[in-house]
Amino acid sequence: MGTLRDTLSRHGQSGGATLLLYPMLVALASGIPALAQVPPPPPPVTVAAVPLTTAQRAQQTMVSLNFRVPRGYHINSNTPKSEFLIPTALKMDLPTDIILGKIEYPAGEEMTFPFSPDEKLSVYAGDFTVSVGVHPLHSVVPGKYVMRGVLRYQACDDAACYPPRTLPVSFEVKVVKEPATHHANPAQSPHVHN
Amino acid sequence: METSPGTVQNSQDAGESPRPPEPSRTSPETLSPDPKPPNLSPRSPLVLVVVAFVVALMLYFGYHQARRPGASAAPARLTQLSLAPDFSLESLDGKTMRLSDLRGKAVLLNFWATWCGPCKIEMPWFVELQTQYGSQGLQIVGVAMDDASKEDIGKFAKDMGVNYPILIGKESVGDQYGGVPALPESFLIGRDGKIVDKIIGLRGKAEIEDAVKKALNTHPASSQASAARPEIVPAPR
DSSP: OHHHHHHHHHHOHHHHHHHHHHHHHHHHHTTOOBSSOOOOOOOOOEEOOOOOEEEETTSOEEEEEEEEOOTTOEEEOSSOSSTTSOOOEEEEEOOTTEEEEEEEOOOOEEEEETTEEEEEEEEEOSEEEEEEEEEEOTTSOSEEEEEEEEEEEOEEOSSOBOOOEEEEEEEEEEEEOOOOOOOOOOSOOSOOOO | OOOOHHHHHHHHHHHSOOOOOOOOSSOGGGSOSOOSOOOOOTTOHHHHHHHHHHHHHHHHHHHHHHTOTTOSSSOOOOBTTOBOOOOEEEBTTSOEEEGGGGTTSEEEEEEEOTTOHHHHHHHHHHHHHHHHHGGGTEEEEEEEOOSSOHHHHHHHHHHTTOOSOEEEOOHHHHHHTTTOOSBSEEEEEOTTSBEEEEEESOOOHHHHHHHHHHHHTOOOHHHHSSSSOOOOOOOOO
């Protein structure tokens, strides 16, 4: 700082101070308050870590995905009451030979909001669980597989709505062989003597 | 107790005030160049030159950065009395509408979407305001920030009985208006093309109406220069 002070004193302090003052004024001017406070984007919906699931070949195993909607927000259920509302939907992309089974969504909560006092909306708020069926075919080599997908949702609060977003989802499934089938012979006495 | 020579040396050094290492006993001629750094006293010409260079760079880039409003990729930051960014968008009936063509009118520019519940509440209010203040120079313009098809947007607008133009929005236009992070979002634009107010989220109809009156009470830029009062806006109701 002493060096800067020296520099200014040698080149004329008032001129140097003006030079420094100008960008400060420009910076202040660029900070003129905007017309209205832009609300911060809503915190995203989150998904809890999914424990490793064991899935037997040739049968469907259900995996539960636990989601949380931030407090103060809601998202449409999978079956909103208007064709124009964007349903919450999980889209999975599974490895070859692992078939996507049914996806079970919870029923939405019927709620009214200040922007919709006369019309109940079907929404998810707080925690909700979506179950996904995975069905490894007989051809799948036993081992761990990662299932990936996205949850698409559109959030609102009491006064505003936010553009649709997607939440990546992934979980591991350990595919194991189906139990050896026991070929039972028809009941027949080995010692039949006629 | 015996200690290694090195240890003794260290302990002695620790108890003494710092002093420069003793020069080697070899002759000065055999030493490598002086290990001391170059003279960096505040009065050193080298320091002055470096400081002056850095300050000059800061001033140059700070000044030019501040003068480039659109330099950043971030959405524009609009302030009161900014000139409303101009744009051209296609309307539901296939025509292209340019915002600046509405200069001289008070404009309520409403960003909305079919999936936005609060937007749906506002639309009947806008219909009423357009009916009530249209003759005084109000023009409401809806911009649908929607992924829905044009047909679906049209169906929605028809169901809502919209009596003002609906334009098919683009992200670039949203960025011109600050990114439109939440819907509904409305900008009130005066007859001179300057933004006079902005409303984010669902508010009461009275608040929107007050903002409309504020926009109607502005004067076209060309008539501001003339001494005569260009237009008297009758008080509503």
